[in-house]
Amino acid sequence: MSPKRYHPLIMVLELFGLVKSFGFIAIYLFVIRFGSDSGFTYYARIGFVLVLALSMVSIFLKWRTNKYEIEDESFHLYSGIFTKSKQTIPFSRIQNVNRRTSFIHKLLSMTSLQFETSMSGNDASIEFKMVTKEEAEMLEEMVKKQPLNSDELSLAKDNEELPETKAEDNRIVHFTPTRKDLIRASFTSLSFLLLIPVVGSLFSNFNDVFSIEEEAQGLLSALPQTWWFYALAAAIIIIASVLFGVVRTFLKYGNYVIASDDNRIYISKGVLDETAFSISKNRVQAIEIIQTPLKRILGLAEVKLTSAGGVGIGEENLEINSLYPFLPVQRAYEIIEELLPAYSVTNDMKKLPRRSFWIRLLRPSWIWIIATITLFIFKPEPFDIEIAWWLISILLLLITVIFRVLDYINSQYVINEHFIQMKSGSLSTTLFVTKRDKIIEVNVTRGILQRQFGLATIGTVNRSKPVHHSGIDDIPDELAALFVSWYRERKQEITIK
Amino acid sequence: MTAEIHNPTNKLSPEAKKVWRITGLIEDVIGLVVIAVLLFLDHYFNWVDWLGWIFIGLAVLTIPSVIWTFVRPHLLYKSWRYDADEEFLHLKFGTITEKHELIPMTKIQAVTTNKGPIMKKFGLMTISVETMGSSHSIPCLKEEVALQLRNEIAQYAKLKEVE
Numbered sequence: 203m204s205p206k207r208y209h210p211l212i213m214v215l216e217l218f219g220l221v222k223s224f225g226f227i228a229i230y231l232f233v234i235r236f237g238s239d240s241g242f243t244y245y246a247r248i249g250f251v252l253v254l255a256l257s258m259v260s261i262f263l264k265w266r267t268n269k270y271e272i273e274d275e276s277f278h279l280y281s282g283i284f285t286k287s288k289q290t291i292p293f294s295r296i297q298n299v300n301r302r303t304s305f306i307h308k309l310l311s312m313t314s315l316q317f318e319t320s321m322s323g324n325d326a327s328i329e330f331k332m333v334t335k336e337e338a339e340m341l342e343e344m345v346k347k348q349p350l351n352s353d354e355l356s357l358a359k360d361n362e363e364l365p366e367t368k369a370e371d372n373r374i375v376h377f378t379p380t381r382k383d384l385i386r387a388s389f390t391s392l393s394f395l396l397l398i399p400v401v402g403s404l405f406s407n408f409n410d411v412f413s414i415e416e417e418a419q420g421l422l423s424a425l426p427q428t429w430w431f432y433a434l435a436a437a438i439i440i441i442a443s444v445l446f447g448v449v450r451t452f453l454k455y456g457n458y459v460i461a462s463d464d465n466r467i468y469i470s471k472g473v474l475d476e477t478a479f480s481i482s483k484n485r486v487q488a489i490e491i492i493q494t495p496l497k498r499i500l501g502l503a504e505v506k507l508t509s510a511g512g513v514g515i516g517e518e519n520l521e522i523n524s525l526y527p528f529l530p531v532q533r534a535y536e537i538i539e540e541l542l543p544a545y546s547v548t549n550d551m552k553k554l555p556r557r558s559f560w561i562r563l564l565r566p567s568w569i570w571i572i573a574t575i576t577l578f579i580f581k582p583e584p585f586d587i588e589i590a591w592w593l594i595s596i597l598l599l600l601i602t603v604i605f606r607v608l609d610y611i612n613s614q615y616v617i618n619e620h621f622i623q624m625k626s627g628s629l630s631t632t633l634f635v636t637k638r639d640k641i642i643e644v645n646v647t648r649g650i651l652q653r654q655f656g657l658a659t660i661g662t663v664n665r666s667k668p669v670h671h672s673g674i675d676d677i678p679d680e681l682a683a684l685f686v687s688w689y690r691e692r693k694q695e696i697t698i699k
Numbered sequence: 700m701t702a703e704i705h706n707p708t709n710k711l712s713p714e715a716k717k718v719w720r721i722t723g724l725i726e727d728v729i730g731l732v733v734i735a736v737l738l739f740l741d742h743y744f745n746w747v748d749w750l751g752w753i754f755i756g757l758a759v760l761t762i763p764s765v766i767w768t769f770v771r772p773h774l775l776y777k778s779w780r781y782d783a784d785e786e787f788l789h790l791k792f793g794t795i796t797e798k799h800e801l802i803p804m805t806k807i808q809a810v811t812t813n814k815g816p817i818m819k820k821f822g823l824m825t826i827s828v829e830t831m832g833s834s835h836s837i838p839c840l841k842e843e844v845a846l847q848l849r850n851e852i853a854q855y856a857k858l859k860e861v862e
Contacts, residue, residue, distance in 0.1 A: 320831075639860075642806045642831060646704060648801040653797070669832025683704045689801060693786060697861040698805065 205269035205280055211310055213333040216261045223388075224254060233658045272344065277317070277328050291328060293345050295319045297511030298481040300522055301338065305474055313338050317345060318511025319667060327512060342480070346466060373468065375536050377460040377526060385609075387528040388451035389443075390496055394441070458526050462541050467507065469525060479522035481509050483542055487664045488636035488672075491547070492532060495629050502528045505538065510634075510665040523618050538635075547635055551614035551623060558613075558676035561655045562606045570595075570602050586676060617681075617688055620695060622662065624674045634672045636664055638688070639695040658682035704799055707782035707789045713777075714821040715839035716772040721817050723768035724793060727761060734758050781837050783848060785855050788828060806830045807856035812849050814842075828852065 217442070263283045278293040300316040307313050313337045318326040330338070379387065397651050417491040453473045463467045470478035485610075488508040497503060504527035513523040525537060535547050548576055577591040585589055605628040614625045622641070625633040643663040654656055660682050661673030734757050741751045774794040782789040788807065790800040809829040818824065824845035827836040840848065 642803070643833065644801045647793070647796055648798075649796045663832055665831060679703070686704050686799065686801060690787065692803065696805070698858045699861045 205278070206270040207269055209312070209332045209334065209337075210265065211312055213261050213265050214310070215306065215332050216264075217258070220254070220257055220261070224250075224257075229573050233432050277427075279328065289325060291317075291319060291325075296320070296328075296345055297485050298479060298509045298513070298523075299339055299345065299404070300513065301342075301470075301476075301480075303472075303476040303689065307332070308474075308476075311335070315341060318509070318513075320510035320667070322667070326667075343642055346480075346482075357572050372655060373461050373463045374540075375459055375461045376540050377458070377529070379455060379458050379526060379528075379535070383526075383528065384451055384455060386446060386500070386502075387455055388447045390500060390502060390528055391447075392681075394494075395447075426610065444491070455526065456527075460525050460537065460541070463480075469522065469539050471522075479513070479524050481507060481523075483544070485509060485638045485668060486542060486545075488634060488670065489542070489545060491540060491633040491635075493531075497528070498631070501531050503531045503534045505529060505534050508664060508670055510667065512667050527655040543638070545621070545635060547623065547633075548616060548618070551616040551625065554610060555657075555678055555697075557655050558657055559607075559610050561651055561657060561676055562610050563603065564697065565651060567599075569600045570598055573598055613674060613676075615677060617685060622688075624662075624672060626674055636662065636672075637695070638692045640664055641672065641689065641692070642669070644689045646686060648679075648682075660685050707780040707791055709781050710840045711779045711837070711839045712774060712821075712823055712844070713776070714823055714841075716776050718817050718821055718823060718839055719772035719775065720769060724765075724813075727765050727768055731758070731761055732763075734761070779838075783852055783855070788835070788852065790837065802828065802833060802835065804852070805858055805860045806856040807852065809853045810849050811857065816855070817860050826852070830845060 231243065231247050242538045260283070262283075265280065266285050267286075269280040271280070274292075275294070276290050279289045279291070281287055296317045297320050298318050300318060301313060302316075303313045309636045310332075311334075312332050313335050315330040315333055319326055319328075328339070455471060456473045457476065458471045459468070462483070465484075466480055466482050468478065468480045470476065486507050487510055490506040490508065492504045492506065493502070505525040507523045507525070509523055519544075525534070529537065535549075538545055538547050577595055581591045582594075608628040609626060610683060612625060612627050612631045614623075616623045620638050621635060622638070623633065623635045625631060630651070641662045642665055645661045645663075646658050647661070655676075656679045657676045658675060658679050659673060659675045661671060664670040664672065734754055738751070738754050738758070740746070741754060755762070771794055775792065778792050778794055778797060779790045783804075786804055788800075788802045788804065790798075790802075792798060807828055807830055811827045811829075812824045813827065814824045818839065822842050823839045824842050825836050825838045826840060826845055826849055827834055837845075
C-alpha cells in the first residue's frame, strides 16, 4: 500500500471548526461594527480576512500533504507542509480504540477513529477525523488481528491455514439497558435537575430581549390567585423536568452495548453522538467500581476499565472506558467475570483492625486546625450570632470525624494469589482491582503515629494516562510486609522479552 | 511470611550528612537574608503593621529550622537503605515518615547520575531513576559506587516485559 490521503471530507470538518472559532470575531467585525469606519475596524477586517484565507489554504494543504500508510503491521504517518515528518507506530503499541460518530459525521454518513498508544504528548494517538464506516471497520479489524505476543505469533505461523476471520462473529452482548434501567438511570443521575439552569438561562435571555419581567408585573396581577393554578404550574414544571431528564438519559445511554469476543471488549453508547471504545482484554490495567451515595442506596455501581492509552477524543474526556454507569451491583460483578475471566472480584474482603479506627480519630486534621485558627482571628458573625465562630469550628470537626469514620467503615482490602483489591472512600466509594503483573511499582509508608500503632499505608502504581495511584491507609504492619513479598513474586506472571 | 518488611542493606556515603548540613545551612542563611531584607523594607516604607509581625515570626521560626538542619541529616542517613538486584530496586528512607519503594527493573526507563558543587567537593553523586510515571533518586553515593550502581541498573533494566 502506498501512502494515502485522508478522506477529503476532513476539510469540511476543519472548515466547520474554523467557523466555530472565527464566528464570534466575524460577527463582531462585520455585524456589530457594521457602519463603523474607524481605522481599527478597517485594519482588523483586513487582518481577519487574511488570517481566514491563510487558514483555509492551510486546511487544503494539510489535506494534500498529510498521508498515512499501513505496512508491516504499523501505521506510517506523514505530515507537515514545510517541515516534513514521518512517524511509525506499530500496531502492538496500540492500547485501545476510540470511535466517535458525532452529528456532523452522521449527516455525512462518516465516522471518526482514534487509536491510542501509551505514549505521552502529541504523538500519543493516531487520529482519523473523517473516515467512511467501511474503512474504519477495516482499519480496526487490521489492528485487532495483530497477534498479542510472541507466543501467539509463533502459534499463528504454525497454522497458517487457519481462516483469518475466525474470531469475528462470536461477539457476545453482555448488557444493554432495558427501558426500566434507563428510567432508573435518569433519576439516579439527577439529570432532571439540569432543566433548572437551562430554564434559568433561557428566561434571562428572553428577559434581555423582551423584558418579560416588567410585562409580567402586569400579567401577574391578571393571574388567577387560586391554589390550583400554582399547583398546576408546579406540576407542569416537574413533569417537564422529569421528561427532560429521561430524554437526556435516553439520548446519552440509550444505545449502550457492552459486548466482547475472545480477545476484546467493546463498549458503545449514544444516540445522536455515538461513541465506541474497544480494548484488548489483556491490556486492561485495572478495574474500578465506583459508587456514589445515591447509587449505593439504590444498589447501583459504575465500572471503569483502566487503559494505558487515552480515553477521550480530542480534548474531551468522554468517559468511554466506563461500562454502563448504573449497573446493579451484582450484575456488575457478573459482567466483570464474563468480560475478563482472568479477573475475579470477591465480596469477601478484610476489614481494617480496630486500632486503625483510633488512629484515624487521633490524627490531627490540618484543615480543621487552620480553619479554626482563621475563624479565631477573624471571628465572623453570620446571622449576627456572636459566638458563631466556634460553633462553625465544632461543626467542621464533627464533619471531619464523620468522614473519617465512614472511610474506616468503607475501607476493605484483600490480596489474592494474583490480585489485589482495595476499597475506600467516605461518601463515594471506589473499589480498585488489579493484577500483580499490571502493577508497575509499589510503596509502603509509615508515619510516626502509624509506627506506634503498628500500622502502615500501602500504595500501588498502575499504567494509565497519567499513571494511576491507588492505596489503602492503616493496614497492619505484617500485612504490609506480606504485600511487599507478594509483589516480589510477580516474576511468576511476567514474560521477559 | 515475614512480620517485617525486609530492609535493604546498602547505605549511603557517611559524607552525605556533611553535604546535607552544608546545603541546609546555606538555605537557612538565604532565608534569613530574605527576611532581613523584608524587615528593612518594612521599616523603611512603613508597610502595614501586622506584616512586620509576620516577618518577625518567620525569623523566630528559623531557630528550630537550624536545629532541624543539624539533626535531620543524622536521622536521614540512618534511615536510608537501598538494594538493587536483577528484579527490583528497593529504596527505604524517611525521618518522620518512613517510606519503602519497590520498583521492578523491567519498568525502569532511564538512569542518570548527577552532582552539585557541594557534592562534587566530597566526591559524591546522586542516581536518578525514571519509570513510566515517576522518578526516584538515591542521593549522595560515593562516585565509584554510584557509577557502578548506575551501570548495574542499566544492565538489569535492559530487559522488558511482554505487555
